[in-house]
Amino acid sequence: MRRPQPDEVYADNDGGTLKICYATDKKVVSIFRIKSDGILHR
Numbered sequence: 001m002r003r004p005q006p007d008e009v010y011a012d013n014d015g016g017t018l019k020i021c022y023a024t025d026k027k028v029v030s031i032f033r034i035k036s037d038g039i040l041h042r
Contacts, residue, residue, distance in 0.1 A: 008023055008024065009022055016034045016035075018031070018032040018033075018034060019032075
């Protein structure tokens with residue numbers, strides 16, 4: 001599975017949850033949670 005190019009994805013920050021989504025079909029690629037320590041967690 002090839003990695004999406006930067007112009008094919010967008011990031012959606014929803015209250016501490018960072019979702020990486022495809023720009024074409026809005027499918028979520030990966031979700032990161034931003035904890036109170038400021039570190040991204042998958």
